[in-house]
Amino acid sequence: MGAGGQEPLLARTVGRVRRLFFTGGEYVHRGDVLAKLYNYTFVVAPRDGFLGPCEIAAGQYLTPTTQVTTISRRHLLVVVCPPGNTRPARVRVGDSVSVWVATRPTRVASGSLAALDLSELPGTWTVLLKPGAPFRIGEQAIVRRRLPPPLAAVVSVEVNQGPDPK
Numbered sequence: 001m002g003a004g005g006q007e008p009l010l011a012r013t014v015g016r017v018r019r020l021f022f023t024g025g026e027y028v029h030r031g032d033v034l035a036k037l038y039n040y041t042f043v044v045a046p047r048d049g050f051l052g053p054c055e056i057a058a059g060q061y062l063t064p065t066t067q068v069t070t071i072s073r074r075h076l077l078v079v080v081c082p083p084g085n086t087r088p089a090r091v092r093v094g095d096s097v098s099v100w101v102a103t104r105p106t107r108v109a110s111g112s113l114a115a116l117d118l119s120e121l122p123g124t125w126t127v128l129l130k131p132g133a134p135f136r137i138g139e140q141a142i143v144r145r146r147l148p149p150p151l152a153a154v155v156s157v158e159v160n161q162g163p164d165p166k
Contacts, residue, residue, distance in 0.1 A: 007072075009067065011043050011062040013037065015039040015061070017038075017057065018037055020035050020054060020058060021035065022054065023051075027049070028045040029048050030045055034068060045071065050072040053070075091116060093114065093116055096110060097125070099111055099142070112127065
């Protein structure tokens with residue numbers, strides 16, 4: 001799992017770290033506090049995205065150019081994987097898929113198939129997941145195509161009771 005590459009997230013402030021409020025791989029929103037400093041200033045997330053590994057520690061002195069972590073270029077998780085046992089002819093870009101991690105099989109997220117590369121069989125799927133997906137960057141994902149719900153038919157029945165008795 002990834003999120004379109006990473007960029008450095010710099011402290012942009014000066015001071016000694018009092019407390020950290022994040023772990024690598026989690027999703028943050030713009031303005032979320034990542035670290036509190038002893039001089040009552042904060043390191044905050046500059047935008048929505050997934051964080052890389054923490055590169056600072058409590059007690060460390062920060063300068064504006066200290067790299068705190070990395071942040072993803074995209075705010076969506078991207079899963080690139082082989083298609084499992086589903087035949088490529090049965091999937092199309094835009095199809096709904098279910099994604100989970102083997103260590104937490106009950107935490108399933110829905111996504112959509114963004115790209116399908118069949119240049120080398122068995123091919124690869126690229127799936128976009130929304131920010132609330134319960135995964136971390138770098139985890140190995142399992143992806144399966146979600147089957148559409150069965151079609152429902154509405155049947156109307158007309159009952160002919162003959163002429164109206166008057």
